[in-house]
Amino acid sequence: xxxxAIVVALAVTAMAGAALAQAAPTTPPPTPAGLTAADWRTVxxxxxxxxxxxxxxxxxxxxxxxxxxxxxxxRTLADQGFYDGLKFHRxxxxxxxxxxxxxxxxxxxxxxxxxxxxxxxxxGRDSGFVPVANSGGTALRGLVGAVPVTTQPxxxxxxxxxxxxxxxxxxxxxxxxxxxxxxxxxxxxQFFLMMxxxxxxxxxxxxxxxxxxxxxxxxxxxxxxDAADGAVTVDPDIIVRARTxxxxxxxxxxxxxxxxxxxxxxxxxxxxxxxxxxNRFTICDIRLPAEVVN
Numbered sequence: 378x379x380x381x382a383i384v385v386a387l388a389v390t391a392m393a394g395a396a397l398a399q400a401a402p403t404t405p406p407p408t409p410a411g412l413t414a415a416d417w418r419t420v421x422x423x424x425x426x427x428x429x430x431x432x433x434x435x436x437x438x439x440x441x442x443x444x445x446x447x448x449x450x451x452r453t454l455a456d457q458g459f460y461d462g463l464k465f466h467r468x469x470x471x472x473x474x475x476x477x478x479x480x481x482x483x484x485x486x487x488x489x490x491x492x493x494x495x496x497x498x499x500x501g502r503d504s505g506f507v508p509v510a511n512s513g514g515t516a517l518r519g520l521v522g523a524v525p526v527t528t529q530p531x532x533x534x535x536x537x538x539x540x541x542x543x544x545x546x547x548x549x550x551x552x553x554x555x556x557x558x559x560x561x562x563x564x565x566x567q568f569f570l571m572m573x574x575x576x577x578x579x580x581x582x583x584x585x586x587x588x589x590x591x592x593x594x595x596x597x598x599x600x601x602x603d604a605a606d607g608a609v610t611v612d613p614d615i616i617v618r619a620r621t622x623x624x625x626x627x628x629x630x631x632x633x634x635x636x637x638x639x640x641x642x643x644x645x646x647x648x649x650x651x652x653x654x655x656n657r658f659t660i661c662d663i664r665l666p667a668e669v670v671n
């Protein structure tokens with residue numbers, strides 16, 4: 378059994394046990410007023426994954442700084458057309474929607490070799506990490522691009538041979554993760570899009586990007602029954618087409634900009650989100666404004 382049941386089993390454990398899976402609001406928070414050009418960055422076309430589903434479009438920013446091998450795999454398969462027509466074969470409300478299996482059963486994969494887990498990465502000063510203070514627990518947390526991570530502080534770099542520290546991605550709402558079997562190094566083609574937070578996956582599964590636009594589309598995908606562990610057996614929604622923007626014809630290629638965490642508007646977003654969430658605020662509550670500009 379290659380993929381699928383492991384992700385589902387963790388979901389059930391988390392929700393029934395420590396309530397680690399929490400559904401995310403489908404409506405994005407208001408964009409802070411007064412943003413300028415310094416508050417935005419344009420997503421590189423090779424890192425913009427455009428997924429057209431039977432329910433609408435989902436735009437994902439791939440993040441090679443945290444999972445380079447998985448990003449290469451997703452780019453390769455998407456631009457080959459591998460994902461076109463594939464089902465969302467397992468969808469669990471409040472948790473995730475899984476796809477990428479040519480068999481549609483959770484047991485299939487591409488002909489490419491499996492790849493090793495990239496749940497952790499080595500973070501240097503050039504990683505683009507932006508810390509967010511008091512955002513859950515005692516560890517340092519923040520964002521690399523749009524991906525939430527936890528990491529050691531910069532001061533630790535002074536005592537490491539490579540001048541880098543350990544970082545780990547976090548399974549917050551909106552992240553894109555790679556599915557696998559019991560073997561941590563068995564990721565291949567299947568991936569899942571998170572609808573809720575699930576800390577049970579942290580450290581064991583790879584995050585390769587984050588949804589910038591289209592979380593509501595993922596929320597609307599046809600769900601499977603609890604009795605079937607979320608398997609969608611009748612009329613599942615599908616991926617109509619998945620490509621990186623770089624591989625699309627110029628006249629069809631979307632240009633997306635997202636809030637730059639290095640800009641002044643990000644601090645305002647953090648404070649408004651913190652004010653709304655109060656003492657419940659965590660890194661998983663941050664949702665960066667993003668928009669299509671062409």
